Amino acid sequence: MASLIEELITTLQQENEIYSEMVPIAKEKSSIIANNDLLALQEITDKEQVFVEQVMVLDKKREEIIANIGVVLCKDARTLKIQDVIKLLEAQPEEQERLASVHANLKNTISLLMEFNNHNKSLIEQSLEIIEFNMNFVQSTRMSPGNNYTKTAGQVNSALPETGMFDAKQ
Template identity: 30%
Template structure:
């Protein structure tokens, strides 16, 4: 049991480390979005995807360890780290304190990432609205003239646009 708790702690610490890096990247992403550098935005998004894959692998390992701890402790059904620490707190006080500390720090980092991602999402949506507005301005019809030549009468009601379609 002690070995499983140690492994769980190590995995949570590794996840925490990756999430801290991800927070830095989401903060950097905000700067990239506001600067409008598409290549840099693509690069930071690729880094984020790599980190997400690492976290997914760690999560799979964490779930297996939690399952093993649940079996040893005798918990049926779903069990969070909080529920597990409740069950083992009497025997492993120091380990439980460390797990709770890591859990609290993880929750704090995840909340910060969530808020930053919401900001980034809003900034991207605002940028897209601005781009669409400019495209609409460029593709909107030219002002119609009130005087026309008889040769042009067939085209008098038609509007002309700078572009035929949006990109």
């Protein structure tokens, strides 16, 4: 059991290191999104993808370790959480403290990363709203009667189209 706990701690530390490396990337992504630099956004997304693949491998490894701990403890691995493992280590306070500390660090790093990602999501949504507004504006100016220039523009008696400035679907 001790080797499983040690392996779990190591895996969680590795996950935390990867997530920590992703935090400055998420920060940089905010300014890239704000500057509308699509090429840089693609490059930084490619960087992130490498980290995501590494995290997926570690997640799978962590799940296998938890499953093995569940077998040793005769617990269902699907419901066994790291918090449960921490509580079960009361007889081993040193390992309990190390696991709790690594788990808390990982949660804090993930929380910070989620804040940046939520901010980036908000920036992207705002950019999309601006793009949609501009598209609607351009479309409405194309349909406005002031742009119907012909040789006999002053003599045309046509009904004005009933299109508004904004898309009614919004």
